[in-house]
């Protein structure tokens with residue numbers, strides 16, 4: 697089951713997108729985009745060519761839509777991300793649980809091209825080795841960022 701809504705802070709969002717190397721050639725998909733914190737930053741601050749946020753909760757989608765209406769390169773999809781083709785993404789962002797990340801491995805490996813990056817907030821993808829790993833101090837909390845690159849032999 698996917699994680700409940702808990703937004704990534706602006707500080708961590710910036711670090712996630714920077715570590716994943718998001719730029720004007722990036723197509724970014726946020727699986728479970730909540731109120732749109734990541735999609736807004738990817739489009740506005742990193743100039744990604746296309747940004748798609750997928751969110752199952754209608755209310756959160758409305759908020760994300762309102763925040764991104766003026767940004768031409770953002771699409772918010774009100775759906776279960778299991779049902780959305782993510783194959784055009786070259787960067788996928790996640791803030792889900794470890795067990796959900798484990799469940800998503802089949803979709804990520806099955807749909808993403810080699811070289812695509814997956815950047816996860818706090819929770820690792822079990823069995824995968826991150827290419828980048830950072831622990832950020834924010835107040836009293838440590839926030840983890842993990843980046844993975846899809847390869848020809850990324851395990852399921």
Ligand SMILES: C[S@@+](CC[C@H](N)C(=O)[O-])C[C@H]1O[C@@H](n2cnc3c(N)ncnc32)[C@H](O)[C@@H]1O
Nearest residue numbers: 698701702703704728729730751752776777791
């Ligand atoms: C921890 S929040 C992260 C929100 C946002 N990505 C961020 O980092 O600020 C996880 C979000 O995933 C959504 N979610 C969980 N499972 C989902 C699914 N199967 N399809 C679409 N959205 C899902 C939840 O409703 C929630 O808004």
